[in-house]
Amino acid sequence: MSEITPQGVPEIVAVIGGGTMGAGIVQQFLMAGARVVLVEATVEAAEAGRGRVVAGLDKARERGKIDLEPALYLARMDAVTDTAAIPAEAGIVIEAVPEKPELKIAVLTAAEAAVGEETVLASNTSSLSVTELAAALKRPHRFLGTHFFNPVPASKLVEIVTVPETDPAVLESVRGWVGALGKTEIVVRDAPGFATSRLGVMLGLEAIRMVEEGVASPADIDTAMELGYRHPMGPLKLTDLVGLDVRLAIAEYLATELGDRFTPPELLRRKVAEGRLGRKSGEGFHIWDEGDKA
Structure with a gap:
């Protein structure tokens, strides 16, 4: 889709979880020109997630937030049911599943196994310990929290949560991507409830x-x-x-x-x-x- 090119964000992004938050994150990256892979547990859930993204893009078009037809953005989105389908060259994988530590660890470790060593992993958790999630990963230095707010397209804030292992270069990359999404970031160290x-x-x-x-x-x-x-x-x-x-x-x-x-x-x-x-x-x-x- 030559009409849409990444605007300061990774060319390929993956989002695991297509609920309200996950779909909003998918929409935000699509609007910034990324190719996005949405991962859900079942075909039905993946289609429901796609439907939320469609509805969000339609609303963005009605409000003048995007100039092109939603179909052009949707052409850059794939909905899959297996983390193994995430491209190895994805720039970032954002986990946006329910707030259950065991579930988040399962999807993050599966995602880590599917992608390359340079891919950034992130959790959209709003309160769980990012340090505990990082401890389950082989590359915790490439992991942090990216706490988006609901509704994602309208909210201006992203709370970035770091752990001691977080590579400063990873933090700076994520800060740049957040800015490219048109949002403002704050950076906090991992603590219960963050800020x-x-x-x-x-x-x-x-x-x-x-x-x-x-x-x-x-x-x-x-x-x-x-x-x-x-x-x-x-x-x-x-x-x-x-x-x-x-x-x-x-x-x-x-x-x-x-x-x-x-x-x-x-x-x-x-x-x-x-x-x-x-x-x-x-x-x-x-x-x-x-x-x-x-």
Whole structure:
């Protein structure tokens, strides 16, 4: 596709996981001109991931974010069901599977076996220990965390998480690629919750406790932070967007690592148990229209 050439990003990128985050990362690299291989566990999941990318590109076209037809970008995307199909010459492989350490380690080690020694491996984890993931790899010096934010195409931040083994040259390459995607990076050393999840989850948990105690309604708490502190989205609306089940899992992990201040409120546990998971289920702390569901 001569009309589209890589603009400061690797020519070939692989993303493992085609959910909301993975599909957003795929879309971002396609828009920057890369050829992208999306890896999923099944044919059905791969097609669902492709569908999310298609929907994202269509929306980008409607909003004037891309000038060419989405089909031209999609022609540079392959959806496969085996990490062995990742080209050995891929510049970076980004893992974007659910926040389960054993799953992430499995896909990262499989990816490492499929690619060349110069390929960078990255995890899109929002809270898990990057150091523990690195320990499972043969080339930890070519590994780091790349924490993208939801929705990926609209979010400006990428949190890069390093471990002591991370090669400085790898870090600089990734910083350059993030900039080429039109985003701003921050660099943090590996610690529970990094910088963003640690602060964001704490604010969200306190907002949930305020609802639990009857201090104010979810809508008023969100409005307070949006208008009073200029947050683009209130903490409860953001919790709905992220998913209450995801927030609960991260809070439980942080409570284990950092102490009781991250203990999840009973209200959060109850909503998750009832299936009120936020936008993706239609209800969390707010009611979401059918068209808003992920």
